[in-house]
Amino acid sequence: MLPNLQTYHRPTTLEGAIRLIQPPxxxxxxxxxxxxxxRDPAVEAVVDLSALGLSYIREEGDGLLLGATITLQQMLESPALEERSRGLVAEAxxxxxxRNLRGQATLxxxxxxxxxxxxxxxxxxALDATVTFYAPERKQMPLDQFLQERVDFxxxxxLITELFVPCPKGTLGLGMAFVNRTPRDRPIVCAVVEAQWAEGTCIRARVALGGMAERPIRARRAEESLQGRAWGPEVLDQAATLAAEPLNPPGDFRGSGEYRKAMARVLVHRALREAMGVGKFERK
Ligand SMILES: Cc1cc2nc3c(=O)[nH]c(=O)nc-3n(C[C@H](O)[C@H](O)[C@H](O)COP(=O)(O)OP(=O)(O)OC[C@H]3O[C@@H](n4cnc5c(N)ncnc54)[C@H](O)[C@@H]3O)c2cc1C
Incomplete structure (x- = not known):
């Protein structure tokens, strides 16, 4: 299905893989x-990553290390990821x-x-993941930054080798809300919030949105508006508005830009309510 594919490599060392992927x-x-x-006609050789020993999910320091070749199904079945995300990884x-694609597709x-x-x-x-990759020297950066520069890298x-997901201590709140055409379709818009709490006050919040730009993004202005405050109706309204307001999402056959923008506000509001532990709603 790759019309010009001629060579298949399966290196067993990272150094070998990094060297092999360099030629155009x-x-x-x-x-x-x-x-x-x-069916990309530019691909003449592929480097299979499955023998590099990168199929692990393990605790490391104060977080979880996820090897790049874990499958989506491994993520779904991981008790550590289940606990860290309060079940949201399985949902995502x-x-x-x-099921068939999940057994093959990798992180x-x-x-x-x-x-x-x-x-x-x-x-x-929303979980504040960082990415480790070789280009060809080793680099590590927040996922947000990697996604911004992804095409260039x-x-x-x-070569992406692993992701790190921190597991902060203390009181946490997680919430996810999305809208899709059918219950198992990919979301048109998706909002995820993670908040850390101390004595009823939010000390840190991350608000992430999918389907609202050319890549999944963080809603920084909304996050700033939530930090250091006890969340009441006005605070949530303001944050949801700040999350959606600056965005001009692309429209497609699944939802116009206007629809996505209206949904982003609603979904951030729902995810925030879930993250603060009230207003739980049924996910489709
Ligand atoms: C037709 C189709 C459409 C899909 N569309 C979407 C979609 O729109 N949204 C969505 O969320 N999911 C989509 N998926 C699901 C998709 O299978 C997975 O989300 C995943 O993106 C693919 O993982 P993979 O390991 O099979 O990647 P592969 O098909 O093996 O590789 C995909 C690309 O990533 C590169 N790559 C792979 N591993 C690495 C690495 N470790 N470091 C650097 N580069 C690497 C490859 O060179 C290639 O360019 C789609 C699946 C299919 C079959």
Whole structure:
């Protein structure tokens, strides 16, 4: 399905993989669920990452390390990720791909594709994930920054090796809200909030949105408006407005820009309410 593919590599060392992906026309392959159907005529060689030993989910320091070749199904079944995300990882994964695709598609491939409405990436942004990659030297940066510069890094032959998800201590609140056409369709717009609390006051909040720009994004102005405050109706209204207001989302057959903007405000409000532990709602 890649019409000009001639060479298949399966290195067993990271150094080997980094070296092999450098020539033009050579790309890494994770599960191949996106790359192979793309029929990209520029691809002449693929570097299979499955023998690099990057299929781990393990505790490290004060967080979780996720190897780039874990499958979406491994993420869904991980007790550590389940606990860290209060079950939201499983929800985000189910919304992304069917059971067959989940067994193949990898986390690294998902980050590299950087789909603008990806609920997995939106959730990882709210969880404050960082990405480690080689381009060809080792780099580590917040996922938000990586997604901004993703195209440039990948053009320069970047190889994503792992993500780190911090597990902060203290009182946390997580909330996710989305709208989709059918219960198992990918979200048109998705909002995820994580807040840290101390004595009823929010000490830190991350608000992430999918489906509202060319990549999943953080709503920084909304986050600033929530910090250091006890959340009441006015604070939530203001944050939801600040999250949606500056955005001019692209429209497509699933939802116009105006619809997405209206939904972003509603969904951020719902996710905030869930994160503060009241106003729980049923997810579709
Ligand atoms: C037709 C189709 C459309 C899809 N559309 C969407 C969508 O819009 N939104 C969504 O959330 N999910 C989508 N998915 C789900 C998709 O399968 C997964 O989300 C994931 O993006 C693909 O992971 P993979 O491991 O199969 O990637 P692959 O197909 O192996 O690779 C995808 C791209 O990522 C690169 N890559 C892979 N691993 C790495 C790495 N470790 N470092 C650097 N680059 C790497 C490859 O070179 C390639 O360019 C789609 C799936 C299919 C089959």
């Amino acid at each position: 026309g050579t790309v890494p392959i994770g599960g191949g669920t996106f790359l192979i159907p793309s 994964v189910r919304l992304t791909a069917s 690294g491939g998902t980050v590299a594709v950087g789909a603008f409405e990806s609920p997995i990436l939106t959730l990882l942004l 990948l053009r320069r032959g970047a």
